[in-house]
Every structure is written in C-alpha cells, then in structure tokens.
Amino acid sequence: MDTLYIACDFKVKPVQPGTEILIAELGEAGFESFVENEEGVIAYIQKSEWEPSYLENIYILNSGEFEITYEVEEIAQVNWNEEWEKNFQPIEVDGICTVRAPFHPEPATAYDIVIEPKMSFGTGHHETTHMMIQHLLRLDLKGKKVLDMGCGTGVLGILAEKLGAAEVDAIDIDNWCYLNSLENVERNRCEVTSVYEGNAALLEGRRYEVIIANINRNILLNDIPAYAACLEPGGILLLSGFYKDDIPVIDELCVKFSLNFTENLEKNHWVAVKYLHAIS
Structure with a gap:
C-alpha cells in the first residue's frame, strides 16, 4: 500500500531568506522533504505524522516579517529521486x-564530488555550503586532522579528504544524514573519513587541527565551547549557517575561548566565518 503524504505548497515573499528559515522550522516540526522553486517551497510530511495544528506553531508564518501563503493537499507516494533529479543541477565552485x-x-x-543528497542538507547549492567549500579550497589540509560537524551529506568532509587531510571525522545527529554521509563517503571512495551519529558529546577527548561546523546559530552558540576544547592551538575553525547580523553574538562567544576572527565570506546575507585558535 502506498504511503500517503501531505504536501504544503508555500509561496514566500521575499523568497530568500524566507524560504530557508521556513524549511528549517518545518524540518524541526517533522516535515521530511522539501522541493524549492522560484516562488518558495513544497514541503512533504507523511499523513500519519500530520496535524494541521503543526503550522500554528511555525513562527515565521505568524511573524509578519514575510508574506507567506500556502495550500495543503493529500498525495500518494512521492518519487523522491524523480523530484530531486528534476531540481538538482551540478555546481562549480571557483572553477x-x-x-x-x-x-x-x-x-x-x-576536485569532483559526487553527492546523492536525498533528504540531507549539503549539495553545495545553499550559500553556506558554497562558501564553506570556498574556505576549504583556500586551506592547506595536507596531513591535517579535520572535523566536519553537522555533516549533512558529508560533502565538506569528503572535500577535506580530497584536499589531503590525513583523517576526517564527520558527525551528524540526524540518522538520515548519518546514513546518507556513509553512502556518499563510500561513493567518493574515501579512505580516511569516518562517519558518526551523535552530537558534540562525541568530541570529548578528540583533537583536531581544522573544524568545520555548518549548522545554525543556536547550535553553534551551544557547541562552540566544545569545538574550542578539541581544537589544537593554532587550529582553524570554520563556522556557517547564520546571517551577517549574527556575527557579533558568535564573535563575542568565540573571543571568550581564544578564537580570533580572521576572515569572513558573505553571500545573500549568509556568512561563513574563519577563526584561528590563539596559541597560548
């Protein structure tokens, strides 16, 4: 018997960053897949998991900051691969x-990275992933031990290995991301990348020379102390998943843990920030 889905078709003005914020909130509410378009996004959730009241608790729908309308319909099993292939085009970063x-x-x-993202975050299309790739391409990772925290599809950890990292740990709390990263690590014939399911608690006792964390502001604010604790003196911390206006609060916390701002990339109000761990 086919699984029934609820499809919510959202029209968002302005489309960005409204759509990205909406997707983040809907993901936390239990929606399991998203297809973005020029007007917004279609979000899918299994009918058995759906309650109309879910949308009442989505902050962005009631904030007044964006003009958002939506239609809800019931549909049969979605062919996710077909939907994905229609919308996923290859991207090239800095040639x-x-x-x-x-x-x-x-x-x-x-560098050629082959990714089948399914429902995981990190195809390179999003501004934050694109900028983190740019940061990595400018670093000398040869022989370095690297952490990809909140790895999503594993794309950044995979690139780190291709750039010569001696050891890469890729960690994500989401089971789907964990499984997807395992698939993509194997697909790209990675040999020194290990994938783990969990959160920052897994970092205890580990040491890294480069840490990549492309997550969101609140998780970063919670986990930066853990990153600093396992980052070698002189090590590099790359942070993204937040907006330019969030930099001051991120920077205030980083300074407390001897993490010094060195560089920032910006694209459509999203940022990717580079910090250097001060040598004590």
Missing part, C-alpha cells in the same frame, strides 16, 4: 571543485 549527482557527466575541475 576548482564540482559537486554533482551520479547521473551528471564527469567534470574537468580538479
């Missing part, structure tokens, strides 16, 4: 790195 699907032709760039 050096390509992120593509298995069905796309092999590119001529120096």
